[in-house]
Amino acid sequence: MGLKLEEAAQSKHKFFTVKAGDIELRYTLARSRRKTIGIAIDKNGLIKVTSPFGVSESYINELIQKKLQWILKKLAELEAHLANGKTPKLFQDGEKFLYLGKELELKITYSNYKKAYTGIKGESIIIDAPTGFNLEAVKHLLRLWYIEQFRQIAVQRIEHYSAVIGVFPKKIAIREQKTRWGSCSTGGSISLNWKLVMAPLEIVDYVVIHELCHMKVMNHSKEFWDTVGAYFPNYKDCRGWLKRNSNVLDFE
Structure with missing residues (x-):
């Protein structure tokens, strides 16, 4: 069970095998001074186990059998991401x-x-x-760390550009939005997508100015874009960057 590994990856590792019911899993094993056993799956679907010295192979096999459903779930998620042309984040050391x-x-x-x-x-x-x-x-x-970092950055950038543009939002919200990088309500509240913390600061500034300008013009008319351009002449390049790189600013 698992994804087809690259030939280069296969040649570099010694594999161990464990059976869980009708399923046979292969994994690599690395020993270290760590105190607990770690199980991870890399981008090729390779199951990698790190274990303290002295832990028996039979004990490791038992643990893998207990973690079978979690392993199968992660392999399925990885296959789904690759089928969609995306490389999923694994949240592992060195990534x-x-x-x-x-x-x-x-x-x-x-x-x-x-x-x-x-x-x-x-x-x-x-x-x-x-x-x-x-x-x-x-x-x-x-x-959580990304969100808190972005909250601090967003507040600082909004305060700076609010003084320049002459508009002051009543509320600032940091959210996880599926289809928007930012929004501005008629009541003067601005919401920003925390995933912008992964983008260059220039892109963050563009989105901030975009939403602040909506406090002057609540549509995407020529008047609105002229207003954005007056405060951020490079807005077209940043707008294009976001369209091209939205898949890069992905946490999954």
Whole structure:
């Protein structure tokens, strides 16, 4: 069971096999000084197990059998993403994530601290999680961190451009919107999609100015675009960038 692996990937690894009912799973095994066993699936559908020294292969096989439904679910999700032409995020150590247009490496460590930490250090996004956190918990931590970072950025950019344009929103909301990067209500509330935190700051500025200008012109008429152009002459390039790269600013 699993995706067809690339020949190069097959040649680099020693595989172990475990049976779970009628299903036979192959996995690679890496030993380290970590305290818990980790199971991950890479972008090729390769099951990768990391284990402390001294843990028997039979114990690892039992754990894989217990995790069978989770493994099958992740493999199915991976196949679905690839069928749609997308490479899904796996939220694993060493994976690359965008932050303000820059690609950073995710580095995950585990400690005995009860509270998790997420932040940027150099060229990496660091997550220090309590021992026992699974990949779904890591995904949740990263998502919350992205949202909070974007909230701070969005408030700062809105305050800056509000003073320039002369309009001041009554409320700022950070949301996860499926089809919009931002919106402005007739009551003067502005909503922004937190996934913009993955885009370059220039793109964030364009969306902020776009929504602030709707507080002057509540439509997409020539008057509206002339207003946007007066404060952000490069808006056409940024608008085109968003249309071309919307799939890149994806957290799944």
